[in-house]
Amino acid sequence: MGTGLQEKSHGGIRKMFELSQTIERKFLDVIELDDGWKIETDTGFQPVSRIMKTIPYEEWVVILDNYEFKAADDHIVFRDNGREVFVKDLLPGDFIKTQSGISKVISCKSTGNTESMYDIQVDSEDHSYYANGVLHHNTTCAAGFLLWKAMFCPDSGILLAANQMAQAMEIMDRIRFAYENLEQFNWLRAGVTEYNKGSITFDNGSSITARATTPSAGRGLSITLLYLDEFAFVQPNMAQEFWTAISPTLSAGGHCIITSTPNTDDDTFAQIWHGANKDTDDTGQLIPNGEGINGFYPIEVTWRQHPERDSKWEIDFRNKLGGPRFEREMECKFTTGDDDTLIDGTMLSSLSPQQEIFLIDDIRWFxxxxxxxxxxxxxxxxxxxxxxxxxxxxxxxxxxxxxAEWCSNKVPVKGQLEVLIKILYYIHATMYGNPRQEGDPDIYWTVENNGLGLAAISEINHIGEDKIPGYFVSESRATGGGSRVKGLRTSHRTKLEACSLIKKLIETSRLEIRSRPLIREFKTFVKSNNSYSAKSGEHDDLVMALVVAIRIFQSIQDWDDKMIDLTNDYEIEELIIEPMPIIV
Known part of the structure; x- marks a missing residue:
């Protein structure tokens, strides 16, 4: 299931009907192998070039008359007649190919678990191999349209880019496979002048190049057609940089096709998809030819287009996959985080960012x-x-x-303190200047004093705490009568307590989050060992600043009379995170 975006391209898409070409694996990691690695297949030992770790799939166990094995629901094995079949479609009494011959299926059922699997890249014509004694298949993508474009549209420069280089190479493998199987129609296919694993150059001036999706992927190429596969699963920063770098090429007359299962609702693919679905201009007039405001045509294919799937199938698989994964994989819905996010995904999807009403320098005020x-x-x-x-x-x-909110990775600690003081002075001056203000403004501020926080404390001491508006919230005196520690130290427990309160406040709609960047960070703020942090490659600085602010909320509830009525309903629920197993 997936969504596709096609920009100003009018050729028909040719489809090949091998079962292995109807699905596409999404990989979390790739292990490149040195030359010399081989795996046993039904045609002898064949070279293996890489092993790819997939996203989690539903685990099934297949019991044969001589042994058993576990595999993903969409894993492919071979029937006794050589036809491919998904593991989930095997029935008792079926026969499949194994290393010892033809074996009978005794039972085949889901374990109810989801696990990451490992695909093996076999450099042979059919990509099949033996694993656990059973003949398996390694999937590749149907890429008939790209081959047609290259052969029948001279001087086409085609860039094929995927989330991982392994996925791009799988698509290129399928293109080569399709080209080689046109041998009996040699009069039809274009000749080639270069025929490499990662690129093909045709004698009509066209070329197809496979690369991973990086900001430099299009460098040195004259691109007339860009094909992006699983673009929603490219790391967000990388996807944004890539799209920024490639856009000038496309604006000069290049065409673009993007296919992907949806991921989060604010990544680059989501923004392009939403733009493609806006089919009226600023005056409300319908844009001709079915284009969106960004020039793309949206095409959506869900499970409902499959003729053999009905409401019973939907209920069964929704229960097996869980609601969020089913909606993403089968309904093409953009999700807002995974099952491990601090804030529930349904609640995250309901959070509506607001535009700031004014700026003071780079400080966004809501x-x-x-x-x-x-x-x-x-x-x-x-x-x-x-x-x-x-x-x-x-x-x-x-x-x-x-x-209000402020964020920057360019300002040193001294400059950060100046921003803080500017915020505090603005709040103080605005409140104090209002005739309805009674007494001194109640403004509390603090800094996390772990690590770099010590440099921040040093800058505060240099300026003088008494010269900064508001009350500087700090830890109580150290145990044993030691000196007072300025700022708040974030420990494992205090972080979990603050996260627990943030979770409860947001999920009960008692804390209103307005910032789009903060909402985006919450979507990648997930369980990590026994705590919460940003996913690899993401940031959680805005979330952690909120954690610091909420710790102020926890600290002053016994100090300020105005806080008594505010905190009665906010009981802390400690987040329970299962500890990592200890292996002795």
Missing amino acids: EEPQPNHVYGVGWDPSMGSLKDPAAIQVIDFTTMKQV
Whole structure:
């Protein structure tokens, strides 16, 4: 199941009907093998070039009359007549090919578990191999249209890019396979001048090149057609950089086709898809030819287009896969995180970002500070060396709404403190200047004092805490009568307690999050060992600044009379995270 985007391209798509060409694996990791590795197949030992770890698939167990094996639901084996069959479609009494001959299926059923599987790239014509004594198949993608485009449209420069180089090479394998099987129609196919694993050059001036989706993937190529496979699963920063780099080429007359299962609802693929579905211009007039505002044609294919699938099949597989995965894989719905996100995926999908109403430098303000309200300002510092960003969050504890936000990876610690002071002065001046304000403004602020926080504390001491508006919230005195520790130290327990409260407040709609970048970070803020953190390649600085702000909320509930009524309903539920197993 998946969605496709086709930009200004009018050729027909030719389909090949091998079962292995109707599905496409998504890989989490790729292990490239040195020369010399081989695997046993029904035609002898054949070279193996790579092993790919897939995303989790439903696990099935197949019991034969002589042994048993486990495999993914969409794993392919071979019937006794040589036809391919998905493991999930095997029935008792079926016969399949094994290393010892033809074996009978005794039973085949789902275990109810989902696990990552491993595909093996076999460099042979049919890509089959023996595993656990059974003849298996390694899937590749149907790429007939790309081959047709290259052969029948001279001087076409085609770039084929996928999430992983292994996926791009699988598509190229299928193109070569299709080309080689046109041998009996030699008069039809174009000749080739170069025929390599990663590229084909035809004698009509056309070429097909396979590369991984990176910002430099299109460098040095004259591209008339770009094909992107599983673009939604490219790392977000990488996808954005790639699209920015390739867009000038496409705007000069290039065409683009993108196919992908949806992923999150705000990645680059999602933005392109949503633009393709906006079919009216700024005046409300319908855009001709079915195009969206970005020039793409949206094509959606869900499980409902399959003639053998009905409501019974839907109920069965929805129960097996779980709602979020079924909706993503089968309904083509854009999701908002996986099962391991701190905030429930359904709640994440309901969060609506708001545009800031004004900016002060790079500080985004969603509303003006209000008189007699209580404010908390949390600062998560960083080096400011173009790596992890620093972040500041402002929360109105009276209404439990996000008021302002700042984030940058270019500003050093001293500059970050200057931004914090600017925020505090603005809140103080706005409240104090309002005739309805009673007494001094209630503004609480702090900084995480772990690691880089010590540099932040040093800068605060240099300026003078008394010269900064508001109340600097710090830890209580150290055990044993030691000196007072400035700022708040984030430990494993305090982080989980704050995360637990954030989860409860957001999921019960009592904390209003307005920032699109913060919502985006929550979608990749997931379980990690015994805590929560950003997924690999993502950031959680805005979330951690919110954690600091919520720790202020927890700390002052016994200090400020205005907080008493606010905290009665906010009981902390400790997040229970199963510990990692210890192997002795």
